[in-house]
Amino acid sequence: MSEKQLELYERALARERAARKEAERILEEKSRELYFKSEELKKTNQKLESLVYTANSELQGVFGNIADAYVMMNLEGVPIKMNKVAESLLGYTLKDHIHLYKLVTEEDRPLVPQGFEQLMQKGSLTNFEIHIRRACGEVSYVQINASVIYDRDKKPLAAQGIIRDITSQKRNEQQLVDSQNRLSTLILNLESGVLLEDENRNIVITNKRFCDFFSIPVAPELLQGQNCEQAAEQSKGLFEDPDGFVNRINELLVSKEQVLADELAMRDGRVLERDFIPIYEEGQYKGHLWTYRDVTLRRKYRESIEAERQKYSNIIANMNLGLIEVNNDDEILMVNQSLEEMSGYTEAELLGKKGMDVLLYPGDRDKLTAENESRQHGTSNSYEIRARRKNGELRHWLISGAPNYNINGKVVGSIGIHLDITDIKNLELQKENLLRKLEKSNDELQEYAHVVSHDLKSPLRSLSALVDWIREDNKEQFDEQTLTNFGLIDQTLEKMEQLISDVLNYSSMGIESSKREEVPVKQVLEDIKTLIHIPEHIEFSYPDQLPVLMADRVKLQQLFQNLIGNAIAYCDKNPGWVRIECEEQQSNWLFKVSDNGVGIAPEYHEKVFKIFQSLQKRKDSTGVGLSIVKKIVELYNGKIWLESTPGEGTTFYFTLAK
Known part of the structure; x- marks a missing residue:
């Protein structure tokens, strides 16, 4: 590596170290800033958590304590x-x-x-x-x-x-809806015409009856919301007084006061009754309700009742019977003119007074008190009392009393009809005296009849004995004609004695014996068969089933014996017959005694029952027998009659009460 390259490399390395230091410085600053931010965020977070907790607690308190x-x-x-x-x-x-x-x-x-x-x-x-x-x-x-x-x-x-x-709320709402529906249905079907108007005279509700009254040809629901300001003018032609109808409606709308039972006469003869009811809510006028009722029948009934009341008032005032109305304390509330005349008091003198104190004879107080108590229990009664007129005169009154009820069915007094029976009571007293005298006279007459019968029969028996002596002492000296005449004298004496006996029987027949017993009719007929002679050529018959009567056996035997004896005596047929028949009726027994004898002409059908009437002059007939029969039948509340064809026979009919 050259120096130049080395120099360049060192320079680059120095820049890198400077950049790294700058980055570390910036990172340190950022870290410091982030730390501070983090601390602030922590504090903010704590505050937020505190706020959230507070809010959550408050929310929980709210939701925990709300009513919903x-x-x-x-x-x-x-x-x-x-x-x-x-x-x-x-x-x-x-x-x-x-x-x-x-x-x-x-x-x-x-x-x-x-x-x-x-x-x-x-x-x-x-x-x-x-x-x-x-x-x-x-x-x-x-x-x-x-x-x-x-x-x-x-x-x-x-x-x-x-x-x-919202169960209760919905139930209440439904009840309100049901109530409204029922009310609406009720209004729609009311016999009264209904018209509800708001304060602006717009129709809220009406019904069919209202439409009928005013001849409105639409359904009631179609009238809702319609304005009624001109309705009176449009409908006034239906009424007898059109202008009066309109003016009265205007008057009511101005006064806004409740008015009931206005009567409106319509041209077709009907009468309507109208109510006007204003509606206020918290003192503010909200409208009014009109109701109309057809009272035509009620008016007619009222007029009819008034006419009837007037008629009966006139009848009561002018009736010949005295009328008194009293309350439960016996205080007189009303009397009629006849009662005033009967008592001698005026109505003013009697009103408010107790009838018992003013009109009653003191001796009948207990009786009247008992009758009044009976009427207060709803019993009607009739009774007699003694009354005193104003002048002190004692009179007899017959009273028919009836309880008087109010509209609730409670007895509030009584009404009595009074009849003065003083004259009748006097007549009854006279009748009782006459009956006693008549009974005494009958007894005396009966006794006299027996005495006369005995006194008349004694000379006859003496005369008969004398004739027998003369005939026996001189029978050798008398010729046939003389002896025949003596026989005629005997027959005449016998007939006279029989006539006297029959007259005695007839005179005593009207007196009913108190002796009554159960008498089998069949037994009576069997006894009669042994007492009278029935010829062999005559058939006598009667049914096996015959009633048992409550009667006097002797009189019943006399009745049948006379009829059977007559039938046998006047039977001219061979063979002949006499028949007894019986038929039960509602309150009587009907008997028939029939024969096939000589018969009786129609003109004698009534005469045969009269005393001493004999159609054929027989030595053994006095003409009294059928008279006795008639008396016996009438004694037992019966009737007797006959049907007969001359030459064919006769049927006697008679009834006897059960």
Whole structure:
């Protein structure tokens, strides 16, 4: 190497050493600067960490104490942070490792992807509503407001949000909607016409009935928002007083005071009743409500009721029966004119007084008190009392009382109809006296009839004995004609004695014996067969089933024996027959006694029942038998009649009460 090359090399080496020293110096300075920077960064980092910790603590305090549920979740839907409210709402904690998506009810799960997509695209989700099932099994309706958490590169790391339980709110809102719907339906279907206007007279709501009243040919919902300022002018032609209708509406709108039951007469004969109700909110006028009702029938009913009331008031005022209305304390509330005349008091003198104190005879106080108590329990009754007129005269009144009710069905008093029966009571007293006298006279007459019967029969028996003596003492001296005449005398005496007995029976037949017993009719007929002679050529028949009657056996036997005896006596046929038949009716027994005898001409059908009427002059007939039969039938509230064809036979019909 040459010196020149060596010199060049040393120079280069010196420059390199100088450059290295400079680099070391610069590096040392940079190191020193970096150290200081590092120290500053450390201090800044510590401050930052302190700020982050403080902010995090504050945030935790905020989210831990807010009233709403706060949840932070990863992007898979797993919670990574929850406050106490969220744990209480969901019923889960972070230790349960729940998946939030799975809490959504099956019906609402299709909404989850849509909500998550919106959250990722917009970075936030507002007022997202969904149903979730809590740990206890209850379903809650919740509202979610959420946002995405990003890293420094704007990549989504997680999501956080507020969950509000709006179940009660939604329920209340639904109830309000349901209520509004029901109210709307009710208004639309009301029998009253309804028109609600705001403060500017725009229609808020109306119904079909209102449209019908005013002949508006559109649906009610189409009228909402329409202005009604000219409506009265357009509708006034429907009313009898058009200008009055318009003026009254204007008057109400100016006064803005509530008015009820305005009546409007329409040209077609209907009558509407209108209410005007102003609506205020916090003292500020917000509109008004019109309601219209068709009261045509009510008006007619009211007029009819008023006419009826007037009619019955006139009837009550002029009726011949006394009327009193009293309250539960027996205080007189109303009397009519007839009661004034019956009592001698005026209405003014009686009103407010107790009927018992003013009108009643003191001896009947307990009786009237009992009857009044019975009426207060809802019982109607009729009874007699003694009353005193104003002048002190004692009268007898018949009272028919009935409880008086108010509209709630409560007894508030009574109404009594009074009839003065003093004259009737006097007649009854006279009747009782006459009946006693008549009973005494009947007894005396019966006794007299027996005496007369005995006194008449005694000479007849004596005369009969005398005739027998004369005939026996001189029978050898009398010729046939004389003996025949003596026989005629015997027959006449026998007939007279029978006539006297029949008259006695007839006179006593109207007196009913108190002796009644069960009498089998069949047994009576069997007894009669042994008492009277029934010729062999006459058939006597009766059914096996015959009733048992409550009667006097002797009189029942007389009844059948007379009819059967007559049928046998006047039977001219061979063979002949007498038949008994019986038929049950509603309240009677109907008997038939038939024969095929001589019959009775129509003109004698009534006469045969009269005393001493005999159609054929028979020695054994006195003409009293059928009269006795008629009396016995009538004694047992029955009737007797006959049907007959001369030459063919007769049927006697008679009824006896059961």
